[in-house]
Amino acid sequence: MICLQSSRTRSISKCSTRSPGIRIPTDDRALEGMVDDGVLRRLDDRGELRAPGRLKDFQRSRNSRPHGALMLIQGSLRAPSGSMSTPTTIATKSAQALSISDIIFDQLPTPAYVCDDEGRIVRCNRQAIELWGRRPRMRDDADRFCGSHRLHWPHGPRMSHSESPMAAALLSGGVAADQEIVIERPNGERVAAMVRINLLHEAAGGLVGAAGCFQVIGERPEPDEQLQFSQRDLEDFFENGVVALHWVGPDGRILRANQAELDLLGYESEEYVGQHIAEFHVDRDVIDDILARLSCHEKLERYPARLRTKSGEIRHVLISSNVYSRDGEFVHTRCLTLDVTERHLAQLDLQESERRSRELLEALPAAIYTTDTNGALTFYNEAAAELWGVRPDLGTSYWCGSWRLFWPDGTPVPHDECPMAIALKENRVVRNVEAIAERPDGTRVPFMPYPTPLHDADYRLVGAVNMLIDLTHLKQAHRRQQLLINELNHRVKNTLATIQSIAHQTFRGKTDEDLKQRFEKRLIALAKTHDILTREDWRGADLRELISRLIEFACDAGERATVDGPSVLLPQRAVVPLAMAIHELCTNASKYGALTDPAGCIVIEWRLLAGGTRLQLRWVESGGPPVQAPARRGFGTRLLEQGLRHELRADCKLTFEPSGMAFEMDMPLSAAPAT
Incomplete structure (x- = not known):
C-alpha cells in the first residue's frame, strides 16, 4: 500500500493494508x-x-x-x-x-501543474513540460499563471498569461472548467487543449493556490490562408512596428511590450514585462492620473509624460491609450508611446533663443516692434513704448503703436497707410521715409521707420518687424550744424571781402592793373568754391558743377570747352585746392593759350580708377597759338606741379607741346590728407 499526505495538514490517515493504494x-x-x-x-x-x-x-x-x-x-x-x-x-x-x-x-499521464496564490508555478509534471515544450522557472515572477511560451485564444489572437484560465480563477476565486486554449511552444508549434483549474484552500479556508490540468485535443488545425496571413501580419505589426506599443493589466502591471518599446527604454523583455508601469514613470502623479482615467474607460490622446530609461536618461513621450474590455470588464490597455524627446529639446532651445532675442531687443536703444500678417502688434520693446508715449495692447492694436502719425510736412497719416502697413500689404521693405509720431501729451517725435516683412522657410509672409530711429537729436544737431555753417560761410565771405578791400587799397595808384585783376579773380573763385561747399553742408562738391562754374567765370569758353566724365563727389578736403588749380588753368588759357584764338578749344575729361578710389583728370588745349615753355615758373605753375602734390598726394604732369598745353593729374579720393 502507498499512503500520501496533504502537504498542508501534514497528517497521515489510516490506510487499509489489504492491497496497494x-x-x-x-x-x-x-x-x-x-x-x-x-x-x-x-x-x-x-x-x-x-x-x-x-x-x-x-x-x-x-x-x-x-x-x-x-x-x-x-x-x-x-x-x-x-x-x-x-x-x-x-x-x-x-x-x-x-x-x-x-x-x-x-x-500522472495528464499534464498538470500547481501555482501559489500569486500565480507563481510551484510544481509541474513532466507531461506538462512536454506539452509546453519548455521547463518553467519555479516560484519565479517571470513564469506566472502558465509555463507555456505563449498562449492564444482558440480563434487565433494572442492571449497574455494574465488572461489565462489560471489567472482568471485566482483573481475571481472561482473554478475554470473545461476552457479551450492554444499553447504555442518555443519552436512555433501550436497545440490545442482543454484546461481545468481547481482552487486550493488551507484547513481554515484561506486560498493558497490552484491546480490545473490539461486534456490535449491535438495539433491545432491551421486556419484558412487569409486568416493566417492576417494574424501573422497583426503579430508582425505589434512586435516589429516602429512605434512603441505595450499592454497594461487592470492591476497596472505590464502584460506585453513590443521591441520598439523595449528599445526606447533600453530594457530586455523579462526586465520590463510583468513590472508595474509606475516604476518607469518619472512623475508618479502623472501615471496615477493616466491609470485612473483608463480605469474609467476614458480614451487618452497624446498625454504628455516622462519615462526613465534603464540608463537613467529621461525621455519625453506622448501616450495615447484606450481599454480593451470583454463583457464590460477591464482586460488590458492598448498604449502607444511616442518619443518626442528631440522635439521637446528643440522646443526648449527655441524658447531659450526667443528669450535671448527678446532680451536683446529689450536692451537695444532703438524702438522695435513686430506684427502678425494682419498688422496686429505682437511685441514691442521699452524703447518703442517711450517713443510712442503709450503702451498699446498686443493683439488689438494695429500697424503702429503711436497715438497719432504725421508726415514731415504736417499732413496726418492714417495708421493703415503708415510705412509698416505698406510693407505688409505690398510685401516689401520700405526705406528712406520720415514720419512724426505724436504722443498723448501733444509732444511730437520725428523718426525714420525701417519696416521689413518676415517670411518662413517657404517665403510665406508671417509678419513684419519695424525699427524706429528717433531723429529728435539728429534734427537738433543738424540745425545747430546749419547755424554754424551759415555763420562760417558768413565769416569766410567777410574775410574774403576784407582781403579784397585790402588788396584794392594796396594796388591803388599802381600801374599793373593786370596783376590786380588776377588777384581779385582768384579771390572770387575761392568765394564761389566756398559757396558750393556751404550748399552741400561742407560734405564735398560735384566735380562737374565745380569745373563748369569756374570755366564760366574765369574764361567764358562757352561751346569751345568740352567737359566729360562720370559723376564724382569730391571729398571736402580736395575741393578748394582743385578749384584753385582749375581757375589757374582757365586764366592761362584765356590769356596765353588756346582761348586767345577763336579757333582754339579746351577739353577737360576725367575717369575713375581702382574701383572708384582714384581720380584721373586731363586738361588738353588745342587750336591756339604755338606754345612754348615759360622762361620762369610763376604762382600758377607752382600750384599745379607742387601744391596739388602736397595737398592731395596727387601725381601731376604739365607739358607744353607746340599744339597746345596739357595737364594730367592722378589723385586718391579716399586717402588721408597730407600733414
Whole structure:
C-alpha cells in the first residue's frame, strides 16, 4: 500500500493494508483510494472502505464535488516497478510519503501543474513540460499563471498569461472548467487543449493556490490562408512596428511590450514585462492620473509624460491609450508611446533663443516692434513704448503703436497707410521715409521707420518687424550744424571781402592793373568754391558743377570747352585746392593759350580708377597759338606741379607741346590728407 499526505495538514490517515493504494490530496479533505488493476476502493472519513469502483467512476465522482478534483486521472495508477518490495503502512515517515507523492505526480499521464496564490508555478509534471515544450522557472515572477511560451485564444489572437484560465480563477476565486486554449511552444508549434483549474484552500479556508490540468485535443488545425496571413501580419505589426506599443493589466502591471518599446527604454523583455508601469514613470502623479482615467474607460490622446530609461536618461513621450474590455470588464490597455524627446529639446532651445532675442531687443536703444500678417502688434520693446508715449495692447492694436502719425510736412497719416502697413500689404521693405509720431501729451517725435516683412522657410509672409530711429537729436544737431555753417560761410565771405578791400587799397595808384585783376579773380573763385561747399553742408562738391562754374567765370569758353566724365563727389578736403588749380588753368588759357584764338578749344575729361578710389583728370588745349615753355615758373605753375602734390598726394604732369598745353593729374579720393 502507498499512503500520501496533504502537504498542508501534514497528517497521515489510516490506510487499509489489504492491497496497494494511494491517497490524493484535495482542496477540502483527503480521499483515500485503493487502486488495483484500475479498481478503486474509497475510504470514508472514518477510514472504512467503501464500495469498489472503476477509476472512471472515481473520476466522475470527483468531478461532481463542489471544488472539483485536484487533477484528471486517466488510466491505472501504479507504483513504479521495483520501487517497493513490501507494502508501506501508515507508519511510513512523512518525508518518504512526500517523495512517493512526487513520483506519482510526475507519473500522472495528464499534464498538470500547481501555482501559489500569486500565480507563481510551484510544481509541474513532466507531461506538462512536454506539452509546453519548455521547463518553467519555479516560484519565479517571470513564469506566472502558465509555463507555456505563449498562449492564444482558440480563434487565433494572442492571449497574455494574465488572461489565462489560471489567472482568471485566482483573481475571481472561482473554478475554470473545461476552457479551450492554444499553447504555442518555443519552436512555433501550436497545440490545442482543454484546461481545468481547481482552487486550493488551507484547513481554515484561506486560498493558497490552484491546480490545473490539461486534456490535449491535438495539433491545432491551421486556419484558412487569409486568416493566417492576417494574424501573422497583426503579430508582425505589434512586435516589429516602429512605434512603441505595450499592454497594461487592470492591476497596472505590464502584460506585453513590443521591441520598439523595449528599445526606447533600453530594457530586455523579462526586465520590463510583468513590472508595474509606475516604476518607469518619472512623475508618479502623472501615471496615477493616466491609470485612473483608463480605469474609467476614458480614451487618452497624446498625454504628455516622462519615462526613465534603464540608463537613467529621461525621455519625453506622448501616450495615447484606450481599454480593451470583454463583457464590460477591464482586460488590458492598448498604449502607444511616442518619443518626442528631440522635439521637446528643440522646443526648449527655441524658447531659450526667443528669450535671448527678446532680451536683446529689450536692451537695444532703438524702438522695435513686430506684427502678425494682419498688422496686429505682437511685441514691442521699452524703447518703442517711450517713443510712442503709450503702451498699446498686443493683439488689438494695429500697424503702429503711436497715438497719432504725421508726415514731415504736417499732413496726418492714417495708421493703415503708415510705412509698416505698406510693407505688409505690398510685401516689401520700405526705406528712406520720415514720419512724426505724436504722443498723448501733444509732444511730437520725428523718426525714420525701417519696416521689413518676415517670411518662413517657404517665403510665406508671417509678419513684419519695424525699427524706429528717433531723429529728435539728429534734427537738433543738424540745425545747430546749419547755424554754424551759415555763420562760417558768413565769416569766410567777410574775410574774403576784407582781403579784397585790402588788396584794392594796396594796388591803388599802381600801374599793373593786370596783376590786380588776377588777384581779385582768384579771390572770387575761392568765394564761389566756398559757396558750393556751404550748399552741400561742407560734405564735398560735384566735380562737374565745380569745373563748369569756374570755366564760366574765369574764361567764358562757352561751346569751345568740352567737359566729360562720370559723376564724382569730391571729398571736402580736395575741393578748394582743385578749384584753385582749375581757375589757374582757365586764366592761362584765356590769356596765353588756346582761348586767345577763336579757333582754339579746351577739353577737360576725367575717369575713375581702382574701383572708384582714384581720380584721373586731363586738361588738353588745342587750336591756339604755338606754345612754348615759360622762361620762369610763376604762382600758377607752382600750384599745379607742387601744391596739388602736397595737398592731395596727387601725381601731376604739365607739358607744353607746340599744339597746345596739357595737364594730367592722378589723385586718391579716399586717402588721408597730407600733414
